[in-house]
Amino acid sequence: xxxxxxxxxxxxxxKFAGSTWVDKLxxxxxxxxxxxxxxxxxxxxxxxxxxxxxxxxxxxxxxxxREEKLSSPLFDLSLTEEQQLxxxxxxxxxxxxxxPQASSIDEYGILPDEIREQARALGLxxxxxxxxxxxxxxxxxxxxxxxxxxxxxxxxxxxALALLGNMSTASALVRWGTPDQQQRWLxxxxxxxQANATxxxxxxxxxxxxNQLTTTLTPSENGYKLSGLKCAVPxxxxxxxxxxxxxxxxxxxxxxxxxxxxxxISIARDNGMGVRGAQLCEARFEQVEIDESNLLGTADFxxxxxxxxxxxxxxxxxxxxxxxxxxxxxxxxxxxxxFGEPISHRQSVAFIIANMGIELESMRLLTQRAASxxxxxxxxxxxxxxxxxxxxxxxMEIATQGVQLLxxxxxxxxxxxxxxxxxxxxxxxxxxxxHA
Amino acid sequence: xxVLVAVKRVIDYxxxxxxxxxxxxxxxxxxxxxxxxxxxxxxxxxxxLKEKGVAxxxxxVSIGPKTxxxxxxxxxxxxxxxxxQIETDEEVQSLDAAKLLKAVVDKEQPQLVILGKQSIDSxxxxxxxxxxxxxxxxxxxxxxxxxxxxxxxxxTREVDGGLVTVGLKLPAVVTTDLRxxxxxxxxxxxxxxxxxxxxxxxxxxxLGVTLSPRLTTLKVxxxxxxxxxxxxxxxxxxxxxxxxEAKVI
Numbered sequence: 144x145x146x147x148x149x150x151x152x153x154x155x156x157x158k159f160a161g162s163t164w165v166d167k168l169x170x171x172x173x174x175x176x177x178x179x180x181x182x183x184x185x186x187x188x189x190x191x192x193x194x195x196x197x198x199x200x201x202x203x204x205x206x207x208x209r210e211e212k213l214s215s216p217l218f219d220l221s222l223t224e225e226q227q228l229x230x231x232x233x234x235x236x237x238x239x240x241x242x243p244q245a246s247s248i249d250e251y252g253i254l255p256d257e258i259r260e261q262a263r264a265l266g267l268x269x270x271x272x273x274x275x276x277x278x279x280x281x282x283x284x285x286x287x288x289x290x291x292x293x294x295x296x297x298x299x300x301x302x303a304l305a306l307l308g309n310m311s312t313a314s315a316l317v318r319w320g321t322p323d324q325q326q327r328w329l330x331x332x333x334x335x336x337q338a339n340a341t342x343x344x345x346x347x348x349x350x351x352x353x354n355q356l357t358t359t360l361t362p363s364e365n366g367y368k369l370s371g372l373k374c375a376v377p378x379x380x381x382x383x384x385x386x387x388x389x390x391x392x393x394x395x396x397x398x399x400x401x402x403x404x405x406x407x408i409s410i411a412r413d414n415g416m417g418v419r420g421a422q423l424c425e426a427r428f429e430q431v432e433i434d435e436s437n438l439l440g441t442a443d444f445x446x447x448x449x450x451x452x453x454x455x456x457x458x459x460x461x462x463x464x465x466x467x468x469x470x471x472x473x474x475x476x477x478x479x480x481x482f483g484e485p486i487s488h489r490q491s492v493a494f495i496i497a498n499m500g501i502e503l504e505s506m507r508l509l510t511q512r513a514a515s516x517x518x519x520x521x522x523x524x525x526x527x528x529x530x531x532x533x534x535x536x537x538x539m540e541i542a543t544q545g546v547q548l549l550x551x552x553x554x555x556x557x558x559x560x561x562x563x564x565x566x567x568x569x570x571x572x573x574x575x576x577x578h579a
Numbered sequence: 580x581x582v583l584v585a586v587k588r589v590i591d592y593x594x595x596x597x598x599x600x601x602x603x604x605x606x607x608x609x610x611x612x613x614x615x616x617x618x619x620x621x622x623x624x625x626x627x628l629k630e631k632g633v634a635x636x637x638x639x640v641s642i643g644p645k646t647x648x649x650x651x652x653x654x655x656x657x658x659x660x661x662x663x664q665i666e667t668d669e670e671v672q673s674l675d676a677a678k679l680l681k682a683v684v685d686k687e688q689p690q691l692v693i694l695g696k697q698s699i700d701s702x703x704x705x706x707x708x709x710x711x712x713x714x715x716x717x718x719x720x721x722x723x724x725x726x727x728x729x730x731x732x733x734x735t736r737e738v739d740g741g742l743v744t745v746g747l748k749l750p751a752v753v754t755t756d757l758r759x760x761x762x763x764x765x766x767x768x769x770x771x772x773x774x775x776x777x778x779x780x781x782x783x784x785x786l787g788v789t790l791s792p793r794l795t796t797l798k799v800x801x802x803x804x805x806x807x808x809x810x811x812x813x814x815x816x817x818x819x820x821x822x823x824e825a826k827v828i
Contacts, residue, residue: 229770264763265764278768279771291767
């Protein structure tokens with residue numbers, strides 16, 4: 144029998160109808176019926192398909208076309224026009240303002256006021272405050288905030304950490320603050336050029352996790368007494384407002400909005416190896432008296448979201464600085480000659496750079512997907528956690544490789560990779576780092 | 580006073596330009612595009628005029644493919660009020676650009692037209708001058724200072740020998756040089772506001788202009804690679820090389 148689809152079908156059906164076991168099972172009649180009907184309809188189906196195929200063949204080659212923009216938001220992480228403009232503007236700011244001063248700021252550990260003023264002109268705070276409260280935001284945009292952190296950190300992670308304090312605080316007040324809290328604090332952040340807010344979450348102890356805090360809120364006559372020691376608090380010396388995480392005796396975690404002028408707060412510089420532009424400090428709170436109105440939000444406050452958003456910001460910072468490393472090592476390895484050719488011609492160098500690129504892109508994709516899920520109100524805790532663990536691990540790896548690729552030049556301060564290496568170590572230290 | 584600013588979409592100045600393998604042009608695939616830096620200076624100048632209360636409305640116009648809307652949005656984010664995009668996928672040469680802009684000038688009747696002195700891709704330095712001629716306006720090119728004084732504008736021009744200040748009757752065309760101002764960074768709130776500003780799209784045909792390129796690009800080549808330097812042993816060797824090899828003395 145001819146070897147075409149109909150032939151194969153016929154022979155199979157005939158074999159079935161003609162076999163002896165059909166008789167044994169008493170299936171002879173039904174089997175013949177099957178053979179008859181299946182052959183007839185088989186011919187019909189194949190012939191119609193052939194007809195259609197013939198018709199189609201006369202026109203153009205048939206392909207499944209890829210849509211230019213996928214309709215599913217899950218996998219479309221391309222930036223909106225607005226996000227692109229924000230990135231362009233911040234890229235320029237990072238390149239022209241932050242980068243040239245990064246190394247001296249790193250050396251002296253002091254962030255000049257003029258940088259803060261220039262950053263204020265960018266309107267980071269206005270960008271997260273809704274129009275009715277005097278800002279320009281139309282909806283909460285976690286993806287955009289992560290991008291902002293990333294682009295600033297490309298310029299310098301320490302400065303970025305310092306500059307994000309006001310924006311993050313404003314964002315938390317918009318997300319959870321009571322009307323009174325919004326009325327009280329947002330105008331300060333919007334209108335006072337010197338106002339500074341910062342976030343005090345980390346504690347200097349072994350196996351620290353944001354879910355078990357030693358900073359306590361003890362109920363008192365007038366409200367609460369806040370006590371505890373926080374570390375790695377950016378810009379604490381100049382802060383007017385602290386957002387302090389603390390636990391009540393019943394185990395509930397709150398974020399206290401603490402006025403820096405209150406009694407019982409002492410600040411000491413926490414000199415670390417990296418992010419020195421952020422002027423990290425230890426902040427000690429001793430029996431600081433606050434009342435119910437200082438606790439961020441009411442029943443709708445979600446502490447897990449609070450820490451998740453902090454993690455995303457940290458991922459953004461890591462991605463930005465890792466991108467800086469990659470952008471630096473590629474031209475370096477292409478231009479650095481050894482043994483008569485650029486060192487990038489050596490596979491041991493090229494493969495490292497390729498891996499850095501792949502890891503960085505996966506950090507970015509995981510982070511943006513997590514942020515995008517958060518913006519879409521989809522479950523995102525797991526995704527944010529994954530992003531953070533990957534960023535913490537790979538940020539250190541990329542930083543190390545950056546120094547390694549520059550050889551001796553990686554060790555000296557003439558090239559910025561050693562600075563980025565020191566900065567990127569913090570990604571694995573904050574918020575309980577790799578061990579949360 | 581209405582100000583018209585023309586902006587061009589070009590390859591970002593930070594990008595290393597690559598020539599296509601067949602030498603027919605520059606490779607544009609996956610290349611970051613941005614606003615021509617001189618056009619940015621033009622936008623900034625217009626915004627400063629508006630902040631001083633001299634200008635009342637800034638209209639920004641760009642010619643190019645649909646994607647050139649991005650550059651108009653950037654200009655809107657920097658402070659322009661309204662955008663006009665002349666959409667075409669054809670190659671637009673200086674004279675055609677000037678004719679298209681002339682049509683926009685006729686429609687909008689601006690008192691001042693500000694353009695970059697040249698675009699960093701084709702480096703022609705022609706459009707502003709051609710537009711001034713077609714529209715019958717005075718021109719102040721290579722401006723390093725622009726002062727509007729009643730119905731006049733005084734433009735300080737950077738020329739080879741120093742500075743020349745010309746007084747032009749409005750309406751006039753001004754083209755910007757590098758030292759006119761330092762463009763600001765688009766602030767996030769302004770970027771968010773830009774989304775709501777009107778952007779109208781027209782075709783060259785709507786403006787009654789038919790594109791007629793007069794130049795053909797024969798060949799595009801990368802500049803020759805610089806040879807490495809050498810160390811000379813003595814002054815006399817240096818002088819000898821300058822005389823005989825470099826032939827500069």
